[in-house]
Amino acid sequence: xSLDALRAALPPHVVxxxxxxxxxxxxxxxxxxxxxPPLAIVEAEAVExxxxxxxxxxxxxxxxxxxxxxxxxxxxxxxGGGELVVSVDRMRRLRDVSVVDQSCVxxxxxxNAELNELLAAHGLWWPPDxxxxxxxxxxxxxxxxxxxxxxxxxxxxxEWVLALxxxxxxxxxxxxxxxxxxGVTGLDLxxxxxxxxxxxxxxVGATLKLRPLVEGPVWTVGAFFADEAxxxxxxxxxxxxxxxxxxxxxxxxxxxSMLAAYTGRAMAGAFVLVQTDDLGADTTSAAVAEILxxxxxxxxxxxxxxxxxxxxQVRRQLHFALESFGTVLVExxxxxxxxxAEMFRACDEAARRxxxxxxxxxxAGDGNLHPTFVFDGTEPSEEIWAxxxxxxxxxxxxxxxxxxEHGVGILKRRWLVDELGERxxxxxxxxxxxxxxxxxxxxGKAL
Amino acid sequence: xSLDALRAALPPHVVxxxxxxxxxxxxxxxxxxxxxPPLAIVEAEAVExxxxxxxxxxxxxxxxxxxxxxxxxxxxxxxGGGELVVSVDRMRRLRDVSVVDQSCVxxxxxxNAELNELLAAHGLWWPPDxxxxxxxxxxxxxxxxxxxxxxxxxxxxxEWVLALxxxxxxxxxxxxxxxxxxGVTGLDLxxxxxxxxxxxxxxVGATLKLRPLVEGPVWTVGAFFADEAxxxxxxxxxxxxxxxxxxxxxxxxxxxSMLAAYTGRAMAGAFVLVQTDDLGADTTSAAVAEILxxxxxxxxxxxxxxxxxxxxQVRRQLHFALESFGTVLVExxxxxxxxxAEMFRACDEAARRxxxxxxxxxxAGDGNLHPTFVFDGTEPSEEIWAxxxxxxxxxxxxxxxxxxEHGVGILKRRWLVDELGERxxxxxxxxxxxxxxxxxxxxGKAL
Numbered sequence: 001x002s003l004d005a006l007r008a009a010l011p012p013h014v015v016x017x018x019x020x021x022x023x024x025x026x027x028x029x030x031x032x033x034x035x036x037p038p039l040a041i042v043e044a045e046a047v048e049x050x051x052x053x054x055x056x057x058x059x060x061x062x063x064x065x066x067x068x069x070x071x072x073x074x075x076x077x078x079x080g081g082g083e084l085v086v087s088v089d090r091m092r093r094l095r096d097v098s099v100v101d102q103s104c105v106x107x108x109x110x111x112n113a114e115l116n117e118l119l120a121a122h123g124l125w126w127p128p129d130x131x132x133x134x135x136x137x138x139x140x141x142x143x144x145x146x147x148x149x150x151x152x153x154x155x156x157x158x159e160w161v162l163a164l165x166x167x168x169x170x171x172x173x174x175x176x177x178x179x180x181x182x183g184v185t186g187l188d189l190x191x192x193x194x195x196x197x198x199x200x201x202x203x204v205g206a207t208l209k210l211r212p213l214v215e216g217p218v219w220t221v222g223a224f225f226a227d228e229a230x231x232x233x234x235x236x237x238x239x240x241x242x243x244x245x246x247x248x249x250x251x252x253x254x255x256x257s258m259l260a261a262y263t264g265r266a267m268a269g270a271f272v273l274v275q276t277d278d279l280g281a282d283t284t285s286a287a288v289a290e291i292l293x294x295x296x297x298x299x300x301x302x303x304x305x306x307x308x309x310x311x312x313q314v315r316r317q318l319h320f321a322l323e324s325f326g327t328v329l330v331e332x333x334x335x336x337x338x339x340x341a342e343m344f345r346a347c348d349e350a351a352r353r354x355x356x357x358x359x360x361x362x363x364a365g366d367g368n369l370h371p372t373f374v375f376d377g378t379e380p381s382e383e384i385w386a387x388x389x390x391x392x393x394x395x396x397x398x399x400x401x402x403x404x405e406h407g408v409g410i411l412k413r414r415w416l417v418d419e420l421g422e423r424x425x426x427x428x429x430x431x432x433x434x435x436x437x438x439x440x441x442x443x444g445k446a447l
Numbered sequence: 448x449s450l451d452a453l454r455a456a457l458p459p460h461v462v463x464x465x466x467x468x469x470x471x472x473x474x475x476x477x478x479x480x481x482x483x484p485p486l487a488i489v490e491a492e493a494v495e496x497x498x499x500x501x502x503x504x505x506x507x508x509x510x511x512x513x514x515x516x517x518x519x520x521x522x523x524x525x526x527g528g529g530e531l532v533v534s535v536d537r538m539r540r541l542r543d544v545s546v547v548d549q550s551c552v553x554x555x556x557x558x559n560a561e562l563n564e565l566l567a568a569h570g571l572w573w574p575p576d577x578x579x580x581x582x583x584x585x586x587x588x589x590x591x592x593x594x595x596x597x598x599x600x601x602x603x604x605x606e607w608v609l610a611l612x613x614x615x616x617x618x619x620x621x622x623x624x625x626x627x628x629x630g631v632t633g634l635d636l637x638x639x640x641x642x643x644x645x646x647x648x649x650x651v652g653a654t655l656k657l658r659p660l661v662e663g664p665v666w667t668v669g670a671f672f673a674d675e676a677x678x679x680x681x682x683x684x685x686x687x688x689x690x691x692x693x694x695x696x697x698x699x700x701x702x703x704s705m706l707a708a709y710t711g712r713a714m715a716g717a718f719v720l721v722q723t724d725d726l727g728a729d730t731t732s733a734a735v736a737e738i739l740x741x742x743x744x745x746x747x748x749x750x751x752x753x754x755x756x757x758x759x760q761v762r763r764q765l766h767f768a769l770e771s772f773g774t775v776l777v778e779x780x781x782x783x784x785x786x787x788a789e790m791f792r793a794c795d796e797a798a799r800r801x802x803x804x805x806x807x808x809x810x811a812g813d814g815n816l817h818p819t820f821v822f823d824g825t826e827p828s829e830e831i832w833a834x835x836x837x838x839x840x841x842x843x844x845x846x847x848x849x850x851x852e853h854g855v856g857i858l859k860r861r862w863l864v865d866e867l868g869e870r871x872x873x874x875x876x877x878x879x880x881x882x883x884x885x886x887x888x889x890x891g892k893a894l
Contacts, residue, residue, distance in 0.1 A: 003602045032690075059635035061832070067872050073729070077727065088643070098783070098785060099686075099687050099689075100683050100686050100687050100783075100784050100785040101783040101784050101785050101814075103783070104684065113567050123689050141677075144631060144854075145635070147629045151628060151629055152628055154727065156629055157607065158635065158638065159602065161605050162665075168870075168874070172870050173456055173870075174868065174870050174871040174874065175868075175871070178781065178847075178848045179783050179846045179847075180781040180782060180783055180813070180815070180846075180847055180848055180851065181599055181603075181781070181795060181813035181814060181815070182594045182598055182603055182781045182810075182813055182814075182815050182848075183781050183848035183850070183851055184591060184592045184642045184850050184851065184852060184853070184854050184855070185559075185848050185849045185850055185859070185863065185866050185867065186855070186866075186867050186871070186872075186893075186894070187639055187642070187643055187646075187875050187878055187879070187894070188605065188638050188639055188641065188642055188643075188645075188877065189639075189871070189878070191605065191635050191638030191639065191641075191876070192634055192635055192636075192639050192878075194635065194638075194640065195631045195635055196634055196635075199634075211691070212689035212690075212691065213689075215727070239547050239548075239549065240546050240547050241606075242570050242659035242660075243659075244658070244659065260628065265642065278647050278725040278726070279725070279727045280726045299818050300528055300894060306740075326710075334625065334627040334628070334629045334630050335627060336545070336547075336548040336550070336626050337547050337548050337549075338545060338547040338548050338629055352744070363629075364630055365482075366627070366628035367548075367627050367628060367629075368627070368628070368629050394761075397744050399626045399627075400625075400626075401625045401627055401629075401630040401631075401632050402632045403630070403631050403632055404627065404629035404630055404631065405629050405631060406631070407631050408631070408632060412632070416633065419632050419633075420455075420633050421619050421622075422619065423615075423620075424621040424622070424623065424633070424636070425633075427615070427621065427636070427881065427882065428633050428634050428636065429818075430881035431634055431636070431639075431881045431882075431884075432634070433881065434874065434877035434878045434880065434881045435874065435878075446633075447633070447634070
């Protein structure tokens with residue numbers, strides 16, 4: 001494929017064909033890698049660059065992989081042979097903030113944490129908080145409808161986006177949604193774009209809904225339990241008491257023992273971490289502590305920042321701890337909160353049956369589990385895939401979903417029909433075709 | 448069109464052709480009425496009835512108008528000659544409630560207020576609160592993405608729906624979304640359905656996200672101002688102070704004088720009503736009172752239920768007061784909060800230019816205005832439509848939208864392209880066609 005027409009339509013430094021850069025675009029943080037490098041990367045610095053790239057791709061029927069920081073966990077931004085990468089990584093300005101409207105306008109490449117630092121100066125906050133927030137972009141958060149630790153109380157990305165500027169497959173630009181809190185003109189294409197993993201268009205600008213920073217102190221409660229069943233029951237009891245913690249995490253026994261080995265800190269059992277914020281945080285955390293103790297937890301409660309940080313680090317270190325033991329493959333099942341204990345058990349039983357190492361932790365506040373395979377070598381074994389299949393099937397049977405927050409990408413496609421059913425999958429593909437009749441936007445991903 | 452095949456597919460009492468019933472389906476609460484009655488009404492009592500009706504309609508290319516309580520304000524549920532009404536009004540069971548999952552499963556015909564009464568017994572709440580909540584259905588709230596007074600703090604309908612059971616145009620049944628708090632498998636067809644005004648499918652079941660009832664007392668602040676500009680500036684200052692009131696309403700001077708005449712209560716000026724809830728309600732409402740006073744408001748603050756109710760009734764009586772003066776046509780512009788004062792001014796100027804009576808109030812907390820024409824006779828004059836056109840144009844120019852919460856229905860269609868643009872409108876229609884290739888679902892509405 002000759003790139004002459006593409007080069008003619010764009011400033012020279014925007015079209016990147018440096019082999020090292022192309023190589024980077026073959027992978028993301030999913031552990032997967034394409035067989036061959038893409039044709040080129042358009043490192044867009046302006047909306048018009050994205051439009052020119054898409055117009056060229058449409059004219060020449062070239063598949064396009066939208067990309068930014070490449071931190072995805074499901075392979076959605078991996079580019080292969082014959083594909084053009086359109087990257088918005090360099091478009092990372094905060095264009096406007098309004099305290100009165102509690103909204104801001106950003107370019108998609110801005111990092112989540114970078115944005116929130118800028119917003120804090122205005123007393124404002126954009127709540128989506130994926131664990132990757134330091135390195136992941138707002139555009140990527142939108143593409144995957146990213147979640148994080150705070151979702152049960154503060155919602156997912158979809159709830160914090162008002163409007164999007166989107167370059168369509170043919171290179172035209174539309175603005176979906178509203179800059180207002182309410183707005184029901186037309187179908188909600190903004191929500192449709194969110195979580196669509198680059199299959200419908202490329203987000204080149206976003207109007208985000210913000211909220212004031214939360215007032216008051218933060219209290220942290222940590223508790224170790226004999227097993228996951230009692231820890232999960234304790235978490236369920238917190239929700240049943242109508243308490244709304246900011247964070248409620250459950251780390252399984254095996255994960256805790258690996259954390260102990262990694263950090264050198266003596267600890268054992270299943271770990272529950274709860275943070276409460278806002279004006280009633282003290283009273284609420286005391287109630288949480290009481291519930292956890294009543295379910296057999298060895299409880300610690302604090303508002304001291306150092307002590308609190310030590311408890312939170314148990315959870316935050318988890319991914320690094322697991323990586324120190326081998327290659328990791330992170331799954332992302334979500335089930336109704338009431339089925340958490342059953343899902344932990346299903347993971348353990350599947351792992352035992354297939355003789356693989358599966359370590360599970362969960363955002364217990366919203367029922368999102370990350371069963372994580374830890375293995376030697378670079379490729380998951382057949383046993384791991386067989387076990388993953390059982391885990392997915394169990395999750396769906398419990399009323400859950402294949403992916404809570406990472407996306408389908410290339411990793412989950414083969415189970416999609418089990419969750420959606422044939423009729424809905426056909427409908428989803430028809431909607432995709434309405435946006436992308438030539439099928440050039442991230443083909444082979446998500447759908 | 449013979450109804451024999453339809454009758455054969457359904458229990459006899461489900462297919463209604465009683466002229467009085469058909470006549471009711473010619474109108475909703477928009478003030479509009481179709482020219483001729485529909486063919487028949489399928490008063491569905493089960494999902495299969497809706498499926499059978501849609502299969503028949505698809506086979507015979509009969510246009511279908513989905514309907515429930517008929518309380519819409521934009522004409523979305525009005526049925527005319529040659530059309531089949533598929534009503535889910537009789538499907539009104541609460542099927543399941545889970546305190547731990549903070550979710551429930553309902554049939555679409557259940558009334559919003561009826562549902563919330565049942566949920567209160569579990570200490571739970573479904574936040575969407577349109578003014579019509581006593582008479583409007585959850586299905587209708589979903590079809591219009593209904594808002595209400597509490598949206599700035601608690602969000603709109605879209606944020607409180609997890610999953611939908613939808614009968615498609617061909618009679619097949621799909622379940623969109625997830626029963627879990629998080630879930631990103633596939634495109635977000637649930638959000639796409641919400642606010643689609645019956646153009647994509649018929650909602651026959653919904654899994655709703657709930658939250659615990661809000662703790663603590665409610666404080667109410669009422670204040671009268673010299674004019675709308677100072678009242679709007681005061682509201683803006685409340686938001687700029689990063690206060691999140693549960694309710695913040697602004698009633699314009701003319702509306703207040705009509706309310707005074709209607710209720711016999713002496714009052715004048717522009718009225719601002721603020722309610723604060725949750726644990727810090729007392730402190731927060733004191734801060735609100737101070738801000739309103741600093742902007743020239745004559746302020747009253749109370750947590751006494753009777754006194755509070757008297758203040759709230761000023762706002763709640765508004766629609767009845769206006770109706771006592773003539774026929775009303777309610778508009779539904781939404782603008783960024785920071786443009787509220789400008790939008791009030793634009794309404795006044797347009798009304799003056801065209802010599803029509805336009806009375807404006809606003810959900811100031813979220814920037815949603817209801818400019819309301821009050822006139823003699825049954826049909827709006829040419830001057831009213833000309834004034835409405837100017838009001839819509841001004842709203843869009845201020846970064847706003849045609850409809851914040853009522854929907855497009857048949858009332859706003861001619862301004863749709865001004866807001867969406869040609870390219871997006873074409874895209875929206877392509878998405879509609881993916882769901883409804885024969886174009887039988889609520890044709891002529893919304894899009």
